[in-house]
Amino acid sequence: MTDPDFLSDVVRFDQPMLGDISGLAGVHLQCHIGTDTVSLSRLGARMTGLDFSHASLVEARKWVARTADPVDFVEADVYDAVTVLGDASRDLVFTGLGALCWLPDIERWANTVAELLRPGGRLFLREAHPLLWALDETRTDVLALRYPYFEQPEPLVWTDEGTYVETDTTFCANTTHEWNHGLGEIVTALLCAGMNVTAFAEHDSIPWNALPGAMICDERGEWRLTQHPQRLAASYTLCAVKRHPR
Template identity: 65%
Template sequence: MGHPGEDNSRWAIPGRRRRLRSDQDQQPPTLTSQTQLDRLPGYETHRMVHRAENPRRSGRLFPVAAARRKEHRWKGGQHDVETWSWHVDRPAWVSGLVCWHSAGVDDYLAINRANWDERAPAHADSPDYGFDQFLNDLGHLSGVVRFDRPRLGDLTGLRAVHLQCHIGTDTVSLARLGATMSALDFSAAALHQARRLATGTGSTIDFRQAEVYDAVEVFGRESFDLVYTGIGALIWLPDVARWARVVADLLRPGGRLFIREGHPMLFTLDETTSPPSLRYPYFETTEPLIFDEPGTYVETETTFTHGLTHEWNHGLGETITALLEAGMRLTGLTEHDSVPWQALPGHMTTDETGEWRLTHHPERLAASYTLQAVKQ
C-alpha cells in the first residue's frame, strides 16, 4: 500500500515492526502495574490491561484456554489478587500491554483504518514517497512500477483499477504509462492525498473509498482490462480466496491481474533475531497477527497514537490456488531475491534502484514475487 525508499524505512507490511503474537509463549508475565485500556476501534474500554514486567518479552499472547480475568489491588507497590473466569473470544497484546477483548475478526477494518488514516498525511509529506518528484517531473514513476516496467507491457488504452492504492503514487505512475485509471482504498485520508497528487500532476483518476472486498459493488462486474495490486497489500486481508474472487469479478474475459507482493517466506522470519529465524505462520490463519508500531516506515517527525494493526500471511500456493479456483489462468510468476525496503535490518544491502537483498548469498531467500494471471 505504500513505498518509501530511505535506508531506515519500512513498508506497510510486517517488516521491522514488533511482533505481538507468539504461539510459543503461553504463560502470563509477572505483573508490575495496572491501567485502563484507552478506547481503540473495536475494543471495549472497560477491559483490564496489565503491563508486562519485561518489555522485551511483552509480545506474548495467551492461548484462549488460559484467558482469565484478574483484578489487582495495589498498595505501596504490593498487590492482592482476586481472580475469576470470564468469557472472551481471544486475548491480544497491545503496545507492550496485554488485554483481553471480545472483538471479532471484522474489527480489523476499523483498527487498520485508524492506523492508515493517521499516517497518510505524513506519508504524503515525506520525501520517501516523492510527491515533489511527481509534480516536477512528468515522466517520473514510482520505484515499484519501475521495477516491473518490462513485465507490465503496453498499458495504452487499458481500463485499469488499482486496489488498495493508498496515496496514489503507483496509480499515477500507471496512468502515465497510458492506462485509464480507477483506484480504491478504505482510507479517506489516504484518498485525500491521492486526489491531491493526481490533481497536481494533471492525472485523471477515479478514486473511490471502500474496502477491497466491496470493489465489485463499487465499480461493477467485468469493468476492467487490468487489476493492479502493489506490494504490501495482501497482508491486510484475512481471506485470500475472497480477494481472488473479487479480482476475477472485476475483470472482463481476457483481462489481467498484475501483482507484486512480499514473499510469504520472508514474512515468516523474525527480523529481530540474528540471524533472522523462522517464527511466524507461512499459511493463512483464522486469527490475525496483531502488531503494534508507534512509528511508521517513512522519514517523519509526526507522533502517532494509533499503532495497532491486524495482519495475515498467505502462502504462495494458497494465493495461486485461490486465483485458479476463481477462474483465472496463471500466466507468469517470478520470484525475486529483493524487496524495496530493508526487511531484515543488518542483513541486507541496497542497490542503485532501491531494492534490498541479503548481503551474503541472496539466492537463499525468496523475498518478493510478481504474479500475473488472466481471466478465462
C-alpha cells in the first residue's frame, strides 16, 4: 500500500472493465479498510469510502495518513449514504466483493445507488456469484446446493470463531447474518431504480478460498475449482449507468 503504484488485486483484476475513471467523483460503498478505495483513487478518481464499521475506518484512515492518498472515509450505514453524501453527488459508485451478502434488501440498495449517481453516472459492481453462495462449502466431492439462491426475508445466521483473514486475534462477537440475492433480483432492482445495465461478465474465479479443499489459487491470487473450473461461475462483474430523465 505504501508503494504509490500499488493496486489491490481486486481492482487490478477489474481494471479492463473499469476503464478510465480519471477525474470522476466516486464512492466505494461498504469499503471496509479501504484498499480498493485507495486503488481507485490511484487510477485518478476522487474517492470517498463509506462503511458502518468504526474499527475498519480507523485502519483505513491510518493507511491514507501514511500514504497521503487523497481519500476521505465516512462512517455510515450503506442505506444512509444519500443522506450523508448528498443526492446525485457522484459519477461513480463502486461496490466490491463480499458486500451485498450483508444487505437484507437488494431493492433498497439499488435505489441508494441510483440516488447517489448523477444522470449518466455509473455503477461498477464485482461480487461473489449467488450460485457460489448457494453451494455447500463442506463438500469437496461434488458441487451441492445447500443454501437459498434467492433473497429470503430471514437471514442465514452463522456463528464462527474467527474471520476470513489469517490472524491470531480472538474475537468475542462471532455471529453474523447474511442474505443471498439472485442475479435476476439484482438486475431487476437496478432497472427499476432507473439504471441501464451496460456490461455483465461471469468469472470462474474469486479472490478467496470459498470452497476449501476444492479450489486452487493462481498467480494473481484468484481461486477457482481445481477440477473442471468451467463448471462454476464464482464471481461476476456488472456495470450500469443511471438513465437521464426524459
